[in-house]
Amino acid sequence: LMRAFAYDNYGGPGSIHELPEPTPEAGQVRVRVRAASLNPFDNFVVQGYMKDRMPTELPLVPCGDFSGIVDMIGPGVDDFAVGDQVFGVTGRMIGQGTLAELTVASTTTIAKRPAAIQDTEAAAMPLAGVSALMSVEAAGAKPKDVVVVVGASGGIGGYAVQLAALRGAQVVAVTSKGHEEYVRKLGATDVIDRTAGDVLGELESRHADGVAAIIDTFSDAAGLARLGQAVRKGGTVTSMRGAASVEDLAKREITAVNIGTQVNTARLRELAQLRTEGKLQSPLIHTFTLDDADDAFAAIGQSAGGKLVVTI
Numbered sequence: 457l458m459r460a461f462a463y464d465n466y467g468g469p470g471s472i473h474e475l476p477e478p479t480p481e482a483g484q485v486r487v488r489v490r491a492a493s494l495n496p497f498d499n500f501v502v503q504g505y506m507k508d509r510m511p512t513e514l515p516l517v518p519c520g521d522f523s524g525i526v527d528m529i530g531p532g533v534d535d536f537a538v539g540d541q542v543f544g545v546t547g548r549m550i551g552q553g554t555l556a557e558l559t560v561a562s563t564t565t566i567a568k569r570p571a572a573i574q575d576t577e578a579a580a581m582p583l584a585g586v587s588a589l590m591s592v593e594a595a596g597a598k599p600k601d602v603v604v605v606v607g608a609s610g611g612i613g614g615y616a617v618q619l620a621a622l623r624g625a626q627v628v629a630v631t632s633k634g635h636e637e638y639v640r641k642l643g644a645t646d647v648i649d650r651t652a653g654d655v656l657g658e659l660e661s662r663h664a665d666g667v668a669a670i671i672d673t674f675s676d677a678a679g680l681a682r683l684g685q686a687v688r689k690g691g692t693v694t695s696m697r698g699a700a701s702v703e704d705l706a707k708r709e710i711t712a713v714n715i716g717t718q719v720n721t722a723r724l725r726e727l728a729q730l731r732t733e734g735k736l737q738s739p740l741i742h743t744f745t746l747d748d749a750d751d752a753f754a755a756i757g758q759s760a761g762g763k764l765v766v767t768i
Contacts (some may be wrong), residue, residue, distance in 0.1 A: 460556030461749040461766070462515035466504030469750050473515055478552065478560045480530030487524040487542060487561060491579035492554035494519060494764040495611065499756045501550055512551030518753075519766075520545040522554035522561075523569055523578035533563055541569040543578035543728075545719045555749055555766055567724035570732045577731075577738045580611065580763035584739070585727040587673075587717045588615030591694045592623065594713040595669035599624030602667040604659065606683065607674030608644060609635035609761040612696055614739040615727075616671050617642045622735055628667070630655055630674075632759045642737060650674075659686035666691065675699055684710065739763045 457474040464471075480486045498518045500506055523543040526536050536542065544566030546552070546559045553559065569578045591612070597603050603620045607613040608629030620627050621643030629636075629644035636647045648658045659667060666688025672680050677699040684693050684705055692711045693700050700712035730736040740762025744752040752764045 458557040459746065460517045461746050462517045462555075463502050464515050466502065466507060466516075468502060468753070470502070470518070470753070471750075472747060475515070475517070475556065477558050480528055480533075480560045482531045483533060483564070484530040484560045484562050485526045485533060485536050485542070485566070486528040486530075487522060487559055487566075488527045489522050489524040489554055489557060489559055489768045490575040491523045491768065492519045492766050493521040493579045493582075493584075493611075494752055494756060494766070495521065495583050496756060497583070498553070499753060502753065506550060510550045516551050517553045517556050519553040519555045521579050521582045521584075522546065522559055523575040524559075527558070530560075536563055536566070536568075541571070542566045543569045543573075543575075543582060544721075544724055545582045555746065555768075557768060564721060565719050567721045567728060570728050572732045573728060576741050576743055576765045576767060578728075579765050580739055580741055581615075581727055581731075582719050582724060583717060584611035584763065585615045586719045586723045587612045587696055587715060588619055588671075589723055589727065590715050590717060591616055591671045591673075591696065592619040594694045594715060595620070595671050595692045597623045597625040597669060601625045601669065602628060602663055604628045604630060604667050604670045604683075604686070605644070606630040606650070606655075606670060606672040608639045608642075608647075609759070610673055611739060611763045612673045613671075614639075614642055614762060615736070616673070617644050618736050620671070622730070625668075628659070628662075631761075635759075635761050638740060638761055656682055656686055659683070669693070672696065672699065677701060684708075684712075741765050743767055
């Protein structure tokens with residue numbers, strides 16, 4: 457048996473369970489988890505918002521991101537070996553996730569962890585980092601472009617600010633009060649406090665010709681439709697929450713992209729390489745133990761900035 461943090465009921469609270477150890481199937485490895493990170497999606501799962509669309513058995517072990525050590529390989533696996541340090545996502549983040557001593561993952565959604573990157577940081581990287589990478593690619597950020605990142609101090613936003621700045625864009629960070637210094641350190645050239653009032657008005661007064669792109673990790677459909685008014689003709693709006701209205705924005709010749717994050721080995725390697733080359737900084741990381749994982753879930757809605765990581 458293994459220790460895992462699991463939910464007997466949707467909504468919680470969660471608690472430590474002794475659960476059967478998973479066995480890797482063909483094309484999978486089993487990993488002894490050293491650290492796992494939380495994403496807003498994990499909270500949707502434990503609150504039961506996904507239970508009709510993606511039913512799962514209880515007890516439910518949450519989370520998808522992890523860093524750890526391969527301790528068993530499934531049939532047909534030749535690109536990873538027992539003892540490899542790896543990071544990535546499990547394919548079973550709904551139900552049999554990574555807040556456990558052991559998890560299994562497909563070899564297509566993991567990569568080797570460079571020694572220069574600590575477990576806590578590697579665990580923070582997969583979903584947030586890949587989401588940011590896909591968003592910045594979809595936004596087509598080019599040198600001198602004004603790119604607005606909404607939710608800039610969060611997990612995805614923090615990586616998006618850095619990745620857009622690496623492409624030479626001028627990054628406007630929209631974030632909550634108290635995070636200005638942090639997002640500037642990540643590469644934002646301008647900051648708008650979303651709690652102070654009218655973000656659209658601020659954008660329009662600072663960038664009268666319109667901005668090239670909005671990368672939004674936070675807004676609902678109504679909020680994003682409003683912010684989209686600040687984007688110039690030919691620009692791009694991306695949403696991590698499925699909130700971008702393709703038809704409405706197309707009328708103004710703006711490309712709308714709702715990002716569906718696909719973690720794969722190549723994207724993980726790209727992030728790890730940028731990090732080891734010193735081009736990406738680690739996000740702010742708040743750590744919790746497996747026994748305190750309830751506290752980590754409670755912190756999800758508190759705009760703490762950065763990433764919440766559970767060490768195991």
